[in-house]
Amino acid sequence: QKEVEQNSGPLSVPEGAIASLNCTYSDRGSQSFFWYRQYSGKSPELIMFIYSNGDKEDGRFTAQLNKASQYVSLLIRDSQPSDSATYLCAVTGTASKLTFGTGTRLQVTL
């Protein structure tokens, strides 16, 4: 079983819609959870992090964490073509070392 699992996609949503990206993890001891965005040919950039159960909002982005279900999600409201990218979920294990999922490719269509 992979430690961090994401659906590879592509997830296709129309412009203006809500994109919902999901991630599950296997290590119940994971403490911190991150979402990175990676454009094609570029390096990942951090867009959200969350530590506590519940929702965390930042602009058009909302991260949701449910530790009991070992599930973390990212919602993107009012999706724009510029949001088209691969979104990587990452969780901390021991000593600040991140484990990444393989990413979900998001396509926002006009």
Place this chain on the structure above:
Amino acid sequence: DVKVTQSSRYLVKRTGEKVFLECVQDMDHENMFWYRQDPGLGLRLIYFSYDVKMKEKGDIPEGYSVSREKKERFSLILESASTNQTSMYLCASSTIYKDYGYTFGSGTRLTVV
């Protein structure tokens, strides 16, 4: 702004060559990491370092070594480059005092021919 700088954006090397990939960060971060990223396989950890002169193996250390002589610099060494080491190499750093995740460098696309 935290900056993580990788010395080369694109690199082409011959099979059997010794290859050095350099990474420098300017925010006094304790932790530094080397990943490779391949289509369908995601980010795989090669080596990481929590302090000067300290290193630990990641998930795929075979064929690689690292050096951290100064806090700001973390070098990845391919002892004898092979074609299966053709990949995107990403360096990252983080601090132990704020768990805000990694900051990545811009990556080095290495092609071994």
